[in-house]
Amino acid sequence: MADLNPTAASLLGFLHGGEASGYELVHTAEQLIGDFWTLTRSQVYRELTALAGRGLVEAGPAGPRSRQPYRLTDEGRAAFAAWLAEPPGSEQIRYPLLLTIAFGSALDRDRLTEFIAAHRADHEKRLADYRERVAAGAPDRFTDATLAFGIRYEEAVLAWMDELPAILDGR
Numbered sequence: 001m002a003d004l005n006p007t008a009a010s011l012l013g014f015l016h017g018g019e020a021s022g023y024e025l026v027h028t029a030e031q032l033i034g035d036f037w038t039l040t041r042s043q044v045y046r047e048l049t050a051l052a053g054r055g056l057v058e059a060g061p062a063g064p065r066s067r068q069p070y071r072l073t074d075e076g077r078a079a080f081a082a083w084l085a086e087p088p089g090s091e092q093i094r095y096p097l098l099l100t101i102a103f104g105s106a107l108d109r110d111r112l113t114e115f116i117a118a119h120r121a122d123h124e125k126r127l128a129d130y131r132e133r134v135a136a137g138a139p140d141r142f143t144d145a146t147l148a149f150g151i152r153y154e155e156a157v158l159a160w161m162d163e164l165p166a167i168l169d170g171r
Contacts, residue, residue: 004083012080021067127154
């Protein structure tokens with residue numbers, strides 16, 4: 001079962017907490033992993049259909065607002081456990097601002113400065129949110145570890161942004 005992609009595997013992981021609709025899974029993903037792993041609604045529904053076709057989840061009857069609950073099967077639990085036991089792949093930075101900066105020579109400097117300022121505000125907000133979540137107490141040590149990474153990442157990005165004016169003016 002090592003052929004699960006990370007999106008499918010994350011859905012199986014979320015379903016360990018109990019049955020949920022696609023809508024609820026999207027919300028859960030946004031809350032728990034949204035800052036470092038994005039799942040679109042279309043991905044979630046496509047993966048749920050594929051997982052059901054493989055017998056890894058079962059769809060229940062549609063409820064209010066046509067929300068269909070899904071639950072994890074024993075095969076889904078086994079597939080998730082097998083996926084989780086595999087070494088994770090290397091990270092790949094996909095940072096749109098960094099791509100824009102890579103081509104910054106073709107962009108008006110004031111516009112680039114606006115983009116950087118907007119991203120800075122996003123990173124400051126994320127850092128404050130992580131710190132608030134730590135202060136409130138994380139539910140477990142794994143969430144603590146994830147939040148610690150988020151804090152260090154945001155601090156590093158903000159430090160890099162502090163250096164950007166000198167770097168961009170230096171060439």
